[in-house]
Amino acid sequence: MKILLAKSSGFCMGVRRAVEMVADASNDNSACIYTYGPLIHNPQVLKGLEEKGIEILEAVPEAGSGTVLLRAHGVPPQTKDALRKSGFQLLDATCPRVIKIQTIIKKYANQNHAIILIGDKNHAEVIGLLGYAGERGHVVSNMKELDLLPAFDNAIIVSQTTQNIEFFEAVKAWAKTRHPQYRIFETICDSTEKRQAELKKIADLVDAILIVGGHNSGNTRRLFEIARKSGKPAFHIETEKDLESIEFDAIARAPYVGISAGASTPNWIIKNVYRTLEQLPYKRNGWAHRWFSLQRLLLLTNIYVSLGAGCLTYACTKLQGMHHDTPYFLISILYVQSMHIINHLIGIKIEKYHDPGWISFYHRRRKPLAITAVCASVMSLAVAFALGTGPFLLLSMMTVLGLSYNLRLVPASIPWTPYRRVRDIPGSKTVLVSSAWGVLAAILPPLAINGTITWVNGIIFLWATGLGFVRTAFFDILDMKGDRLIDKETFAILLGEKRMMRWLHRILVGLIALLPVLSIFQLVSGLGILLSVCPLLMLGVISAYRNHYLLPGVRLEFFVETIFILAGCIAFVWPAVS
Numbered sequence: 001m002k003i004l005l006a007k008s009s010g011f012c013m014g015v016r017r018a019v020e021m022v023a024d025a026s027n028d029n030s031a032c033i034y035t036y037g038p039l040i041h042n043p044q045v046l047k048g049l050e051e052k053g054i055e056i057l058e059a060v061p062e063a064g065s066g067t068v069l070l071r072a073h074g075v076p077p078q079t080k081d082a083l084r085k086s087g088f089q090l091l092d093a094t095c096p097r098v099i100k101i102q103t104i105i106k107k108y109a110n111q112n113h114a115i116i117l118i119g120d121k122n123h124a125e126v127i128g129l130l131g132y133a134g135e136r137g138h139v140v141s142n143m144k145e146l147d148l149l150p151a152f153d154n155a156i157i158v159s160q161t162t163q164n165i166e167f168f169e170a171v172k173a174w175a176k177t178r179h180p181q182y183r184i185f186e187t188i189c190d191s192t193e194k195r196q197a198e199l200k201k202i203a204d205l206v207d208a209i210l211i212v213g214g215h216n217s218g219n220t221r222r223l224f225e226i227a228r229k230s231g232k233p234a235f236h237i238e239t240e241k242d243l244e245s246i247e248f249d250a251i252a253r254a255p256y257v258g259i260s261a262g263a264s265t266p267n268w269i270i271k272n273v274y275r276t277l278e279q280l281p282y283k284r285n286g287w288a289h290r291w292f293s294l295q296r297l298l299l300l301t302n303i304y305v306s307l308g309a310g311c312l313t314y315a316c317t318k319l320q321g322m323h324h325d326t327p328y329f330l331i332s333i334l335y336v337q338s339m340h341i342i343n344h345l346i347g348i349k350i351e352k353y354h355d356p357g358w359i360s361f362y363h364r365r366r367k368p369l370a371i372t373a374v375c376a377s378v379m380s381l382a383v384a385f386a387l388g389t390g391p392f393l394l395l396s397m398m399t400v401l402g403l404s405y406n407l408r409l410v411p412a413s414i415p416w417t418p419y420r421r422v423r424d425i426p427g428s429k430t431v432l433v434s435s436a437w438g439v440l441a442a443i444l445p446p447l448a449i450n451g452t453i454t455w456v457n458g459i460i461f462l463w464a465t466g467l468g469f470v471r472t473a474f475f476d477i478l479d480m481k482g483d484r485l486i487d488k489e490t491f492a493i494l495l496g497e498k499r500m501m502r503w504l505h506r507i508l509v510g511l512i513a514l515l516p517v518l519s520i521f522q523l524v525s526g527l528g529i530l531l532s533v534c535p536l537l538m539l540g541v542i543s544a545y546r547n548h549y550l551l552p553g554v555r556l557e558f559f560v561e562t563i564f565i566l567a568g569c570i571a572f573v574w575p576a577v578s
């Protein structure tokens with residue numbers, strides 16, 4: 001099965017902005033935070049906000065306190081005034097594109113024009129816009145209602161931002177022939193336009209279509225209508241769990257499946273649907289299924305990531321001309337294995353926004369996994385102890401730091417700091433993980449063997465850390481919409497996806513050049529030139545993701561981790577080819 005995911009799927013600019021504003025407000029503010037009405041039409045996001053203590057105000061109370069966030073759809077001006085009078089502070093997340101329509105309506109209503117608003121009567125955006133039209137507003141949701149309107153001397157026609165384009169075109173044609181004096185404003189949001197146009201193109205290419213998003217989301221329902229009109233089997237699901245309740249065979253047997261999602265569908269839900277679909281074809285093909293299951297198991301158990309860390313260490317020891325590499329290879333595997341399991345077990349509540357597969361795996365096997373993690377940690381420390389005091393102390397420090405990552409270190413009685421866990425420090429995870437990989441690969445071995453660190457060791461540390469940084473930051477990008485809801489400030493969230501991608505690109509270009517330069521100056525062996533293949537491949541994987549050739553899922557993660565295994569393989573065969 002091939003899967004084609006619409007590039008325009010998921011949060012639009014306005015929804016993303018509103019979700020980020022409310023998440024930031026609740027992180028920075030100890031006062032009560034409310035949203036006026038549900039922030040977006042997605043039950044999973046709303047549940048996440050509820051867990052953060054963000055409540056929904058359904059009506060304006062007589063008196064209140066705290067901050068009320070006005071959602072992307074906007075509200076009538078009368079509601080804003082009433083909320084202020086009740087004692088609330090307002091945080092306006094009305095989408096700038098909705099504000100533009102509000103401004104148009106206000107201007108023309110003041111000039112005595114009738115306002116014909118094409119939209120769904122009960123939609124929050126329409127209710128908000130009508131508040132600016134006063135007595136002059138007329139909402140129309142079909143051609144029949146349009147025909148029933150009286151003829152106005154002066155009128156403007158605007159539409160809800162997520163209105164169906166074809167319907168609006170029909171309205172424009174009607175106005176041109178019947179009331180050429182009416183002024184028409186193109187107010188359908190281009191994000192809606194692009195989403196609908198892309199879906200039509202995708203529908204021509206695929207055999208079945210999945211629309212992902214809340215059942216009460218207007219724009220998702222319109223996408224579903226478009227998908228259905230294409231004549232291809234089309235299904236509207238909220239999450240990957242709904243895949244079981246639809247005519248599954250139509251999807252499971254389709255060679256080519258298209259996915260699109262509404263403007264209020266978070267990335268992690270789209271990703272989970274993709275992951276579930278990704279497994280389907282393998283279920284019918286014995287060998288392919290076993291291979292896919294093995295890849296998933298290796299990733300879930302952290303065996304593959306720890307093997308990757310071990311291979312990176314092996315490659316770096318060979319690069320530094322060290323021969324007794326087995327203890328360092330072992331320490332890396334054991335340390336990374338134990339830290340990954342422990343932090344997944346501690347952060348189980350957090351991970352649910354990223355991958356429910358992880359949650360069920362960790363929930364069901366808590367005990368054996370905890371025992372494995374403790375054993376791996378003790379064994380890594382025992383091996384380090386056998387190497388000497390320096391390596392043991394260094395690894396002990398790293399273990400304490402790794403264990404404390406998710407733990408609350410600053411008690412609630414100290415109110416003046418938002419940083420209660422290491423995890424709360426922006427970007428801490430990316431820096432800690434990558435520098436741990438760098439230390440294991442390039443600092444611990446020379447410290448144990450020579451008792452000192454040279455500047456060449458330092459450069460190799462930078463190379464290994466850089467590669468680990470790109471890996472972790474790239475995974476952060478894949479998880480960033482979930483991270484927003486759990487207060488996890490990764491670099492991807494701080495910089496935004498595009499800027500982060502540009503940075504990863506620059507770092508990789510630097511890493512590709514670094515080792516060959518050291519080789520040319522004979523500071524490391526020719527292995528350095530060969531190892532440049534690893535950042536080069538990483539650049540290829542990231543570019544494939546950016547261009548939608550690789551989608552988030554088991555295959556993508558497996559590719560990334562394989563690059564580290566490859567580093568070990570290259571170092572292993574190097575003596576034979578040099």
Ligand code: SF4
Pocket residue numbers: 012013014015072073095096097098161162189190191192263
């Ligand atoms: S669909 Fe367009 S207008 Fe509506 S919230 Fe999103 S970006 Fe804003």
